[in-house]
Amino acid sequence: MISAIRQHMSGFTATYRRELNAYFATPMAYVFLAVFLLALGLFTWEAARFFDSGVADLQPFFAWHPWLYMIFLPALAMRLWADERAAGTDELLLSLPLGLPGLVLGKLCAAWTVAGTGLVLTLPMWISVNYLGNPDNAAIALTYFVSLLMAGAYLSIGAAVSALTGSQVTAFVISVVIAFVFTAAGWPLVLSTVQTLFGTGFADLIARFSFITQFESAQRGVLELRVVAYFLGFTATFAFLNCLWASRRRLG
Amino acid sequence: MLDVRSLEKAYGSKQAVRGISFAVEKGTVLGFLGPNGAGKSTTMRMIAGVLEPDVGDVLIDGKSIVSDRRGAQAALGYLPEGAPLYNDMTPPEFLAFLASARQMPKGQRKDAIERTIADARISGVLGQRIGALSKGYRRRVGLAGAILHDPPVLVLDEPTDGLDPNQKRAVRALIARMAPTKAIIISTHTLTEVPAMCHRAVLVDRGRIIADDTPEGLARRSDDGTLESAFARLTDQVEEATL
Numbered sequence: 001m002i003s004a005i006r007q008h009m010s011g012f013t014a015t016y017r018r019e020l021n022a023y024f025a026t027p028m029a030y031v032f033l034a035v036f037l038l039a040l041g042l043f044t045w046e047a048a049r050f051f052d053s054g055v056a057d058l059q060p061f062f063a064w065h066p067w068l069y070m071i072f073l074p075a076l077a078m079r080l081w082a083d084e085r086a087a088g089t090d091e092l093l094l095s096l097p098l099g100l101p102g103l104v105l106g107k108l109c110a111a112w113t114v115a116g117t118g119l120v121l122t123l124p125m126w127i128s129v130n131y132l133g134n135p136d137n138a139a140i141a142l143t144y145f146v147s148l149l150m151a152g153a154y155l156s157i158g159a160a161v162s163a164l165t166g167s168q169v170t171a172f173v174i175s176v177v178i179a180f181v182f183t184a185a186g187w188p189l190v191l192s193t194v195q196t197l198f199g200t201g202f203a204d205l206i207a208r209f210s211f212i213t214q215f216e217s218a219q220r221g222v223l224e225l226r227v228v229a230y231f232l233g234f235t236a237t238f239a240f241l242n243c244l245w246a247s248r249r250r251l252g
Numbered sequence: 253m254l255d256v257r258s259l260e261k262a263y264g265s266k267q268a269v270r271g272i273s274f275a276v277e278k279g280t281v282l283g284f285l286g287p288n289g290a291g292k293s294t295t296m297r298m299i300a301g302v303l304e305p306d307v308g309d310v311l312i313d314g315k316s317i318v319s320d321r322r323g324a325q326a327a328l329g330y331l332p333e334g335a336p337l338y339n340d341m342t343p344p345e346f347l348a349f350l351a352s353a354r355q356m357p358k359g360q361r362k363d364a365i366e367r368t369i370a371d372a373r374i375s376g377v378l379g380q381r382i383g384a385l386s387k388g389y390r391r392r393v394g395l396a397g398a399i400l401h402d403p404p405v406l407v408l409d410e411p412t413d414g415l416d417p418n419q420k421r422a423v424r425a426l427i428a429r430m431a432p433t434k435a436i437i438i439s440t441h442t443l444t445e446v447p448a449m450c451h452r453a454v455l456v457d458r459g460r461i462i463a464d465d466t467p468e469g470l471a472r473r474s475d476d477g478t479l480e481s482a483f484a485r486l487t488d489q490v491e492e493a494t495l
Contacts, residue, residue: 007322014352018338025340088336092397095300095330096353097322250304252263252294 011098015106019080020113028079029114036072036118040064044125057135058143061125062219065147066211069115069154070183074175076114077158078168080107081246085166090249104242108152108159108235115151119144139221146218149231150211154179156238163245182234185210253278253435254299254405259308261294268294270459271308276435276452278404281427283450283467284439287487291459292439293333296409299437300330312405326354329403333410335394339383343374343393346382347400354401364400371429372396373422388419395426406436412445424449443479447471453479457487 023029043064084090093103126144129135157178162171184190185206195203207213214227254276261269269291276282286292297303299310301317301324310317313327338346347368351361369375372392377385382393391411398406411427412420420442427436427449438450446453447467455463455470463470463486467479474481 010322010355011353014349017352018341018349021345022338022340087339088332088334089338091297091302091332092330092336094302095325095328095332096350097325097355098353099322250302252261252303 008099009102009105011096011102012106012109015098015103016110019107019110023110023114028076029117032072032076032114033118033121036068037121039068039072040122043068058125058129058140059219061122062143062147062215066150066183066215069151070179071176073111073115073151073154074158074161074172074179077108077111077155078162078171078175080111080159081163081242082165082168082171085249086168090246094249100243100247101239104159104239104246108155108239108242111155111159112148112152115155116148119148119151136221139219142221142223143219146215146227146231149228149235150215153182153211153231153234153238156235156242157182160238160242160245163242181206182209183211186213253313254437255311256295256299257309257311259295259298259305259310261291261298261303261306268459269298269305272456272459272461273308274454274461274464276405276437278435279432280452281431281436281438281450283446283453284437284456285443285446285453285483286439286456290456290487292456293409295456296330296407296437296439297332299407300328300332301325302330302332326401327403327405329398329401329406331394331398331406331408331411334413335391335411337382337390337394337397339381341382342379343369343382343385343396344378346393347396350397350400356401364402368396368400371399372426388415388422391415391419391423392426395423399430404434406430406434408436408438410439410441412440412442420445443483446479455483455486462486 040061044061047064081090084093126140129140130137158171158175161175161178162168164174165171181190185194191203191207194206209230214230217224218227256272256274259269259272260267272291272295274282284292284296294303298305298308299312299317301321305318310324312324315323315327317324338349341349344365347365348361351364356364369378372395374389374392374396377389382390385393391414395408395411398408408427412423415423424445427438430436440446440449450467453463453465453467453470454461463473465473470482471477471479472482474485
């Protein structure tokens with residue numbers, strides 16, 4: 001059992017290191033981090049009026065996470081497989097004695113690490129609210145944790161879709177559309193469309209699975225296992241799809 | 253060493269490979285020849301485990317590419333067509349990635365990388381990113397990746413394509429140095445280098461093997477005794493060539 005898992009996961013370390021180096025060997029990671037932090041700051045301060053709320057918490061900051069992830073994380077993930085296909089290096093990769101799950105998770109975790117670095121770099125915000133007042137630090141820590149899990153879910157969409165195409169732009173656009181559906185599934189606009197297309201039952205199901213709905217329950221400061229299981233399960237599902245879609249290459 | 257058994261592969265309704273079988277022993281360099289679209293690369297991809305065959309099997313060092321893919325791939329070095337490489341890495345980083353991906357014991361990696369760098373003659377470009385290298389060096393880095401783990405079987409898809417005569421000679425010399433201890437398959441368009449490089453020539457057309465001979469034996473099948481006219485005659489390209 002353990003040796004079987006080890007075989008399937010072979011290549012995880014090599015892939016993870018390679019992908020992480022690739023992010024930082026090119027301007028990719030730096031541009032991502034700079035623009036992500038700039039956008040997050042801009043939205044928190046300008047759009048959500050961080051200082052005007054008069055309350056020392058990070059609510060106006062966290063509220064933007066799903067929306068920014070929806071745009072930025074597919075951009076981070078779009079190269080993972082599409083780039084291999086465009087450069088032909090997937091052929092090299094598939095000729096190595098590796099397990100596909102190890103490759104898929106290695107790539108996903110490398111992108112996840114870059115996204116996590118972005119979150120870590122927002123820690124001065126947390127320090128600031130502690131300087132300004134007495135926020136509920138346990139709730140903030142929990143929300144950071146769930147935000148990181150949510151980032152994994154967004155990245156898994158981008159990575160899986162990127163295995164379907166050799167074009168990064170196509171991968172990005174399709175990923176953002178899918179990410180939008182899961183982000184805004186609770187919205188009347190999305191909900192009524194889904195209701196018309198697939199019926200009320202399905203619409204209710206979708207609404208319950210909205211990223212925003214799940215993320216908001218974390219912001220209340222209660223650790224719900226359901227939420228953790230939701231985001232991890234979502235990521236696992238798309239990682240599985242990623243394996244499936246990447247293995248189609250072997251069929252020709 | 254390498255045993256290819258009645259491979260078949262179709263892309264949709266197009267049958268690319270229709271039952272190809274051959275075996276290569278240690279010490280043999282086999283030239284895999286044929287017109288474009290004959291099924292050479294498809295066959296090589298199936299041998300490398302990149303494509304799954306519809307029918308047939310490949311045994312590499314006794315291990316089946318179908319039922320023990322990782323075992324078979326561990327005994328194989330593969331240079332894909334066009335030598336695709338990670339442009340953002342330097343050659344040593346690329347080789348270190350392969351060593352780690354192939355799970356070579358940590359203590360052996362450094363020696364293997366140094367030996368390969370010397371064998372492939374790429375010590376002059378170690379600090380440069382692969383994306384900035386010339387075509388000849390890129391090809392040699394690709395070859396270095398294929399021989400890093402000293403595999404008993406090598407599959408090289410057009411290793412000399414697009415190189416200048418000096419670079420071609422360097423690659424040919426490298427292959428000749430490795431030949432005694434390995435089973436090697438090379439596909440090429442350049443028929444003139446076949447007698448110099450290969451002990452045996454397999455000619456493929458429309459997914460089938462139409463000749464399997466020594467390069468000299470193949471050349472004798474034409475009127476003027478050259479490999480070119482034998483190639484043209486056997487692949488039915490005579491009319492087109494003379495038009």
